[in-house]
Amino acid sequence: MTRGNGSVNGKRGVFDLRMAPAMFGGASPEPTSHEAMTNSSVVTLERHIVEQERIRPEATGAFSNILYAITLAAKIISREVNKAGIVDLLGGTGDTNVQGERVQKLDLYAQDVIYRAMDHTGALCCMVSEESEDILPIPEQFPKGQYVLIFDPLDGSSNIDVNVSIGTIFSIHRKVSDGEDGTVEDCLQAGCRQIAAGYVLYGSSTMLVYTSGQGVHGFTLDPSIGEFLLSHPNLVIPDPPSRMYSINEAYYPRWSTGQQRLMQHLKGLDGDATISYSSRYIGSLVADFHRTLLKGGIFMYPADTKNPHGKLRLLYEAAPMAMICEQAGGRASDGRTPIMDLTPEAIHQRTPLYIGSSEIVELAEAFLAEDA
Ligand code: AHM
Numbered sequence: 488m489t490r491g492n493g494s495v496n497g498k499r500g501v502f503d504l505r506m507a508p509a510m511f512g513g514a515s516p517e518p519t520s521h522e523a524m525t526n527s528s529v530v531t532l533e534r535h536i537v538e539q540e541r542i543r544p545e546a547t548g549a550f551s552n553i554l555y556a557i558t559l560a561a562k563i564i565s566r567e568v569n570k571a572g573i574v575d576l577l578g579g580t581g582d583t584n585v586q587g588e589r590v591q592k593l594d595l596y597a598q599d600v601i602y603r604a605m606d607h608t609g610a611l612c613c614m615v616s617e618e619s620e621d622i623l624p625i626p627e628q629f630p631k632g633q634y635v636l637i638f639d640p641l642d643g644s645s646n647i648d649v650n651v652s653i654g655t656i657f658s659i660h661r662k663v664s665d666g667e668d669g670t671v672e673d674c675l676q677a678g679c680r681q682i683a684a685g686y687v688l689y690g691s692s693t694m695l696v697y698t699s700g701q702g703v704h705g706f707t708l709d710p711s712i713g714e715f716l717l718s719h720p721n722l723v724i725p726d727p728p729s730r731m732y733s734i735n736e737a738y739y740p741r742w743s744t745g746q747q748r749l750m751q752h753l754k755g756l757d758g759d760a761t762i763s764y765s766s767r768y769i770g771s772l773v774a775d776f777h778r779t780l781l782k783g784g785i786f787m788y789p790a791d792t793k794n795p796h797g798k799l800r801l802l803y804e805a806a807p808m809a810m811i812c813e814q815a816g817g818r819a820s821d822g823r824t825p826i827m828d829l830t831p832e833a834i835h836q837r838t839p840l841y842i843g844s845s846e847i848v849e850l851a852e853a854f855l856a857e858d859a
Pocket residue numbers: 617641642643644645735770771772773775788798
């Protein structure tokens with residue numbers, strides 16, 4: 488077997504070029520290591536962004552600059568997330584680490600990193616973050632631009648303490664209001680008006696998945712070179728999908744009748760013995776959605792008696808995932824209406840979420856229609 492280090496029948500664990508063909512444009516099925524290194528080129532996220540920009544003659548480069556800045560922020564956050572346990576250990580006796588720096592809550596740190604990576608680019612008119620109640624203006628000294636960035640800096644951050652995957656979610660809209668500064672009106676746009684959406688998953692590896700309306704593409708961070716490399720081009724939710732549901736079942740007593748009956752159906756408890764689903768729930772939206780995107784199935788966070796509008800936020804959790812899901816051939820709804828059609832009335836508005844393989848989301852909608 489030809490290995491990336493040029494050895495034949497090399498040791499176990501040595502990188503095999505054929506194991507990641509998507510990272511290399513034009514790699515032949517059986518390249519020698521020399522051929523592979525000369526005939527192929529690594530598709531970095533930057534190269535991908537440039538190539539996507541070339542498809543659009545009207546592109547000014549501002550949109551690409553936003554994506555570059557997100558990439559940089561993602562690398563910095565990934566580095567911090569990976570040493571969260573150590574920082575916690577070192578900061579455990581007080582609020583400072585060994586360098587004398589204040590140990591900051593990671594989600595606030597992540598917000599700060601993203602904000603500072605963006606504020607000077609001249610591409611944005613304002614930002615919205617889960618961690619801040621109001622819209623975040625661009626500082627006076629920097630030029631304003633024609634886009635809005637809406638983000639959840641570190642979703643699922645309660646999972647950090649137990650070393651479970653977490654993520655950053657982002658959504659980009661075009662400015663619609665008059666004047667230089669961004670306004671709430673620029674932020675309260677329906678999901679179908681997003682021009683790009685994506686997430687970064689800080690898991691066993693760090694991945695950035697995004698769409699700008701031309702399919703969904705996934706990049707894996709190679710920490711040795713500090714680059715995101717194209718590893719999952721043109722992601723499509725598998726069809727037929729895995730029969731997998733993902734939901735916090737502890738809330739069963741608080742659900743509507745339709746939701747409870749849906750769950751009984753998925754478990755085969757309503758007499759249909761042909762139904763056999765498996766269950767997976769991490770409790771971290773980015774990780775749960777990423778699995779659903781790759782394997783198929785459904786992720787649900789329903790409304791319940793305690794949270795009549797669900798828990799997840801429309802603008803920076805549901806809508807970006809909905810855009811990605813639809814671009815990958817899936818479906819996303821609040822149980823009745825496509826998430827992409829919902830126009831928010833407040834920046835931190837919540838919504839129920841049903842997202843994943845189209846046929847399973849439609850099945851859920853059919854059960855929920857009984858509640859009407
Ligand atoms: P957060 O934005 O406060 O991190 O909460 C969002 C998270 C999602 O990642 C996850 O899907 C959900 O909360 C889990 O909620 P629950 O603990 O109720 O199952």
